[in-house]
Amino acid sequence: MSEQVYQPGKIEKKWQQIWEENDANKTNEDMAKPKYYTLEQFPYPSGEGLHMGHVRVYTIGDVIARFKRMKGYQVLHPMGADAFGLPAENAAIQRGVNPREWTLKNMERIRTEQKRLGVSYDWDRYVGTCLPDYYKWTQWLFLLFYERGLAYKKQAAVNWCPTCNTVLANEQVEDGKCWRCDSEVTKKELNQWFFKITDYAERLLQDLDQLDGWPDKVKMMQRNWIGKSEGAEVVFTVPTLNDKKISVFTTRPDTLYGVTYMVLAPEHPLVPQLIAGKENEQTILDFIEDLKKVNEITRTSTEEEKVGYFTGSYARHPLTGEDVPIWVANYVLMDYGTGAVMGVPAHDERDFLFAKKYNLPIKIVVQNQEGFPRSVEEMDGAFTEDGTLVHSDRFNGLPNREAIQTIAKYLEEIGKGKPTVSYRLRDWLISRQRYWGTPIPMVYCDTCGVVPVPVDQLPVLLPEDVIFNGKDNPLTTSESFVHTTCPKCGGHAHRETDTMDTFIDSSWYYFRYASPHEETKPFDSKQVNKWLPVDEYIGGIEHAVLHLLYSRFFTKVLYDAGLISFQEPFKSLLTQGMVLKDGAKMSKSKGNVVSPNEIIEKYGADTGRLFILFAAPPDRDLDWSDSGVEGSHRFLNRVWRMVQQNLETLTANPEVKVETDAEKELRRMINVTIKRVTEDIDLRNNFNTAISAIMEFVNKIHSYPEDGNKGLFKQAIETVVILLAPMTPHITEELWQMMGHDSSVHQQEWPTYNEEYLVLDEVEIAIQINGKIRGKMVVPTSSSKEEIEKLVLADERLNEWTQGKSIKKVIVVLGKLVNIVVG
Structure with a gap:
């Protein structure tokens, strides 16, 4: 044949x-x-x-x-x-x-x-x-969230293109401009839907400890995103605005006596009242308008210059009663915390730099055991180490860590704050002013207000009669969609034209x-x-x-x-990990894209699969290699030929006998390879080392003597094909059929190994004289230390190695070496 x-x-x-x-x-x-x-x-x-x-x-x-x-x-x-x-x-x-x-x-x-x-x-x-039989249930789930008080609507800022008259996603804003028309993008307040994920912040954080099968780096990323901070809410008041309150969250209430100024986000609702009629009013209004064109990442970057303006108004310190100047600055965001921070320049590096830039007072309230810092003049940066409170009234002398809780509780007693926990996590903004998404199943009735679409009227289908002109939300152009009847009263109503964030899907x-x-x-x-x-x-x-x-x-x-x-x-x-080419992520712009279809056409899917599994552990980046692909293809050809050339044996039923050393070694390799591949896949997802073990095994099969037992030889090749099956499913299916099997290779039981056959009958050990290797010896694997010592001391080469010196000590390391110490 x-x-x-x-x-x-x-x-x-x-x-x-x-x-x-x-x-x-x-x-x-x-x-x-x-x-x-x-x-x-x-x-x-x-x-x-x-x-x-x-x-x-x-x-x-x-x-x-x-x-x-x-x-x-x-x-x-x-x-x-x-x-x-x-x-x-x-x-x-x-x-x-x-x-x-x-x-x-x-x-x-x-x-x-x-x-x-x-x-x-x-x-x-x-x-x-995107199919109605799926997004019907996405809408059903939205209604479930709404019924449970987890979906609500509020005003929030969005990216707005005044030329296209539309909301832009962050990825559509390029260098502060609209990706489509190049107009300056600004911020606009719109009424939008949110999910109250913050209600679950603590559970989402605590339950990360249950996820033993998750990489630590991913769990850390989630912890940082949730951003739990323990501290205190501190309430300042504004005397000139009828003692209106400004709440601040701080993790360092121990430094409260060191506050010398406050900073509000430019978007803070009190800012217009604080600057009304003041010298800086127009300057600050222009500043706020300019910031609408800057994204949050840029504003909070450590590289971005911190810019601020004094509002002309003051807040009353809750403990000292002193008037504290209120500033607005680009680095404070309304969406984080309360939109207000207290400035403690002596003990916060960002505050220190801001105070130095604008000549604001710096007040030391924490010193170390050596009394540093004694004065502002000897400081070249903020003092952020632990220490003892000074210039802090009744709390002087307290260790600052202890003072964190003590001052927070005192604020609660006098009604000026309380111990509290804050999270960086914000509620999930799910509204998108776009067409191609799941319609939000809500209607607005002049009589009934906001009304959920009844479950039996789902799905709310996306209409076909929309206009895609790059302006406005396409859903608003569909008269048939927008105008509807109220599910409650039957009167005229209009539908919600926002669709859901695709993360919901x-x-x-x-x-x-x-x-x-x-x-x-x-x-x-x-x-x-x-x-x-x-x-x-x-x-x-x-x-x-x-x-x-x-x-x-x-x-x-x-x-x-x-x-x-x-x-x-x-x-x-x-x-x-990512797939790289020449050390860079594949992209059309770099001209380093390798098409999966090209690989399949030239080498086959199995070759592509084998290479991508073999080239790197799965959690590491993989650098594409044309020679590596060719190597994988050569290996599959080698396995193919190994089967083809031995079909007579593989389609027969020779008896398995293990008698010679070569047969014992092949049996050992069968079991060793099964163990290695099984554990690499099952315990570690290390497909690269699993493939390496199979390659070593194929080499071993090729060195098996022609007069060796045919039954064992057949068993070895069948093991290769079965072990390769999950990785290269097509070639192994074909080979399995060629070998005379009726059922699919993928329906075979995964092979098991016998511990008894993993061990070598004999092992080669090194013989050292005073730590230097002088020779080697083959000994039975089952030998005890005493038996190995006797064998070595009886070796006729011993006199040559020791040259008449007396033996002081014999050290035996089983399976590895014997070290003879002579003097």
């Missing part, structure tokens, strides 16, 4: 078709098996299709899913599309197409590309967030996969409680904060509503 050539294109198409026809990847609902839910973050269906980053994440997920099936689990491995979003709307404007048409076409393209990779998704569970999609065809509710709770939490969630580090935080928030709300029985959505999290 002539040897067949490895033709990946032909083989891969063949098996993809067979798998599809046979529903090979349909989820096994066998309740007797333990469950395993592996999930990769679903893609946005852009016009560019898949890139190598996608290939990496899908391949990693597929290896885990296939491995777990072979280990006897019932596996849920679904896929979908995160299909709403701004790019589709931009495409509608630029190309003159409807976003739905553009998105559905891209969804189909990506699904085709995913199938070409051989990923074992249960396509029957596919969900697209991705905050619950993994629930829908458990029962994607459920028609009466978002998901079947029984199925969700069976499959979730997700056992392994795989995706990029760029989603470490917002997507994961919002998903955790949704899960806790659904738990509180009694819909699910768990409080965290993802048990284990794998954040894969």
